[in-house]
Amino acid sequence: MNVETGTIEPGEARCPADSAQDIIARDKVAAPGWVRSESYAFLGDEDVDSRRYTDPDYAREEFRRLWTRTWQFACREEHIPNIGDYYVYDIGPYSFIVTRVEENEIRAYFNACLHRGTKLRPSGTEGSTSDFQCPFHGWTWNLDGTSKSITCPWDFPHVDPDKLTLPEARVELLGGFVWINMDPAAPSLADYLGEEALAHIKAWKLEDRYTHLHVQKSFPANWKLTVEAFQEAYHVIITHPQVAPSNADANTQYDIYGEHVNRFISPLGVCSPHLAGQYSEQDILDQFTVGDGTMLSSDRPTVGDNTARQAMADMFRGVFEQTTNSDLSAVSDSEILDCFSYTIFPNTYLFPGISLPMVYRFRPDPKDYRRCIFEVMFMRPVPRDGPRPEPAEVQILSDEQSFSDAEGMDPGFGHILDQDTDNLHAQQEGLEASAKSGITLGNYQEIRIRHFERAVDKYMAMEPFRPNAADTRR
Structure with a gap:
């Protein structure tokens, strides 16, 4: 804040409710340093040129400049x-x-x-x-x-x-x-990720997980639109109203790391600030754990002397320990419960939490810049006893199918993915029909999108690179 004028500087505004860190600090089992850190920077507020989503020539150049140089x-x-x-x-x-x-x-x-x-x-x-x-x-x-x-x-x-x-x-x-x-001159993966993000990834020990479920589906939208649909919780109150009573969407924390990594931390077990005062702690717990379309179905649990968030963390810890045959006693409540979403540019999402242990991968359709191939992989801890399970084979869904049609998919989460992706066709068509030349982004809640598109700009400004141009006979 500008002390002399009392005005808030660009990028400083936050939801006037508890922050993600305020929520996490009250947990019974404390979060590790990588959870408690913050790394936001204001990156400007100019519109982002929408031609990058609508121009087939731009898509062709991405294959020559961006995809040939990135990890x-x-x-x-x-x-x-x-x-x-x-x-x-x-x-x-x-x-x-x-x-x-x-x-x-x-x-x-x-x-x-x-x-x-x-x-x-x-x-x-x-x-x-x-x-x-x-x-x-x-x-x-x-x-x-x-x-x-x-x-x-x-x-x-x-x-x-x-x-x-x-x-x-x-x-x-x-x-x-x-x-x-593909680029022999590209930085190492460690340098590409940066020291802080690399330390986070190493702390998760994702090598000790296996792919339990792998689902793939194509969408009628540019790959960047599809990536960006998952980079903010700003859309939750409208797109996913059924989860808002137990999702602190506007409290979500956004961070950027170097040029290629960004994240959000979205606390669960806390009501959306948009719905403040409308739900009791028991209502919040019921919304997330009982009834149709929820993430978890069980007998009716009660809050008791706890908050809904603490009751959920305790309950989930027990459920996940049983289903994965693993010891989670040392894992923080935040890791058990919250949604951690890391984007590694250009096309990988890592979700290192326990409640949503997933990987997303996005790939452009080489024949149609309006289409994207989206994969979601659910990761489970390798059991303490017995052999390492085989990775799941990919299930490929048609355009008409719901994510809930995938065998093993939680119906509630499949519905959430359907809601996310149902917006994409309308967004692609809207951008192509629009008289406006760019998209407008929020300074904080959509910082990951701006950060992502700055990386796109970096690679698109480079000279085209053909990785297999060498004559192998020489």
């Missing part, structure tokens, strides 16, 4: 646990065979034969192999990417097999995820 989550290590296991990751026109070549070494080969370009493995596949053979003419590569054989080598005296190694993207491992980057 992307390609698969989990659990997808390729053994030597010879592989997983095909596609991003726009690019495709990679991510494979374990040694116990502690993973590589990502460009998924194209060096003869006439045929894909070595079909999109969306995974499996195990000792080599990669082209299905067209049989040229074959060893697991380490070196040339194994050329059909009719007498006809290719101009090709040196020693120089016929499969081109690779860079690979780094973090939190049980396999990350790839």
